Amino acid sequence: MAEVTGKAFDFNLLSRVLKYTKPYRATFLWAAMLTVLLSVVSLAQPLLMQLSVDKYILTNDYQGLINICILMVVLLVLQTLIQYYQTFSTNSLGQSVIRDLRVDVFNHITALRLKYFDRTPIGMLITRTVSDLETIADIFAEGLISIIGDMLLVVGIVIAMLLMDWKLTLVTLIPIPLMFLATYIFKEAIKASFQEVRTQVAQLNTFLQEHISGISVIQYFAREKQEMEKFKVVNRKHRDANIRSNWYYSIFFPVVEIIAAMSLGLLVWYGAKRIISDQQLAVISADPKNVTPGLIMAFIAFTNMMFRPIRQLADKFNTLQMGMVGADRIFKVLDTDETTRNDGTLKPANISGKIDFENVWFAYNEENWVLKDISFEVKPGETLALVGATGAGKSSTINILNRFYEINQGSIKLDGHDIREFDLAFLRTQIATVIQDVFLFSDSIANNISLNNPAISRQQIIDAAKEVGAHDFIENLPGGYDYQVMERGSTLSAGQAQLISFIRALVYNPKILVLDEATSSVDTETELLIQNAIFKLMSGRTSIVIAHRLSTIQSADRIIVLDHGEIKESGSHQELLKIEHGYYRRLYDLQFNSEGISR
């Protein structure tokens, strides 16, 4: 079972949540005031009931009875109205708070560096931003304010009862310690089971998110049945966790009913006994301290009224508890200090695009060096091709240039300044990165290109598309540039998606291009389009390309051969080919010679 971390009253956490109510202070106070008012108005009904029996029914005062009934109806309507406004305002308060909190969480998540996402399942983050946040809304809607209201009501009832007849009150309250004990046991049990439910919800989300995203892999390998079995396990755990928490409820509620019945039984027994003994003394109604039928009716109403909030109190404490657990998890995400530091201030009007790697050492995990002492220079407008076997460190080299990951030693310079001296957003907008795995959003082609940047006009988009030679294929799509791309570009071919990502890079008109050439095979026509597009992209820009095409490699000003994070060879295509038994020569022979292209 998951570790129980949340406390119902973690004041630090609560005050952090309450800070989010600041813009809604008026609603908060209004809701709190209505809650108090509701408790006060609720107390009036039993008192009026007593009055109607003792003062009017027993004395045959019909007009008085009518008047008091009208008063009771008026109060009931008032109570209903207050209840309506109270429920509405606490709910809207909760929803407003979580809307703001969700914006903060989304903002924070999008600023986190990739390292965080390397080890955090996406489904978990979705659970945090959706359902964990919902539990915080309940702090307001069903937790905090109504707990205060319920407590006030219980205290009010006990005081009213004590004032009316303290002996009868004490007898009625005899089973209350039992009630507290049952509530405590229930609260503790449900706390753990709720935590487990939340964990299972996150597991279910993670499983579904991954398996729906990776549906093609499952279907390619006909793994549906096996994955279904795994899903059944996750789903069963989710069900079991929910059943366990429901089981506690199904025990708790009957227990409360029994205790409430005990209270009522004691009340009726003792009240009736007192009435009988008072009657024997023939002093009924003569002494205001005597027990009257009206008093017993009022006590019965009070007792029922008292047990309802007590019974719900355990539940509400748990709602509060769940809200606290949710808040704890959300604030943990918000407190994750894994954003890329943005202390740089440089934002020059113009950069030339000169890049220097100086003795760069880099590891994703401490001391597990992925790049070892890498140094190279790319002059403005030049193209550097990175080649090397899989896992050699090519992608890592481009990932550290735009600070997706931070290097451990050495420095990377742009126009002679360490990249950390530049404002992060400025740095990233100077470098267009085109990666193999093109990600397209469920949006129009035009928005996928401009990424909803209003500064990029439709004409710029069309011009860029024409430049990379993709205009015709886009125009032929239904709706042209407004064609709605389905999730992850599933309705486009791999080549088309590549071309879209080129246009995306081109409209931002960056000084530097970082390109991981796609290895996916496309038809000859698209291949030609892509080759041309790549040359268009590279021309006039400093480019670092993870090259898989011979045409790109041959036209590069310099080629660097990486092997296990080290530079093994460096030079032009012709220079490297001359090295007998060299890495490049071997790679070339293996990869390209079969293509029959002349050296």
Ligand SMILES: Nc1ncnc2c1ncn2[C@@H]1O[C@H](COP(=O)(O)OP(=O)(O)OP(=O)(O)O)[C@@H](O)[C@H]1O
């Ligand atoms: N996010 C990551 N966390 C930890 N290690 C990683 C991460 N990404 C890559 N690595 C490791 O770093 C090393 C270099 O990987 P990198 O992706 O840079 O190689 P590559 O040359 O681009 O390979 P490929 O041609 O297959 O894309 C590999 O050993 C890889 O396992």
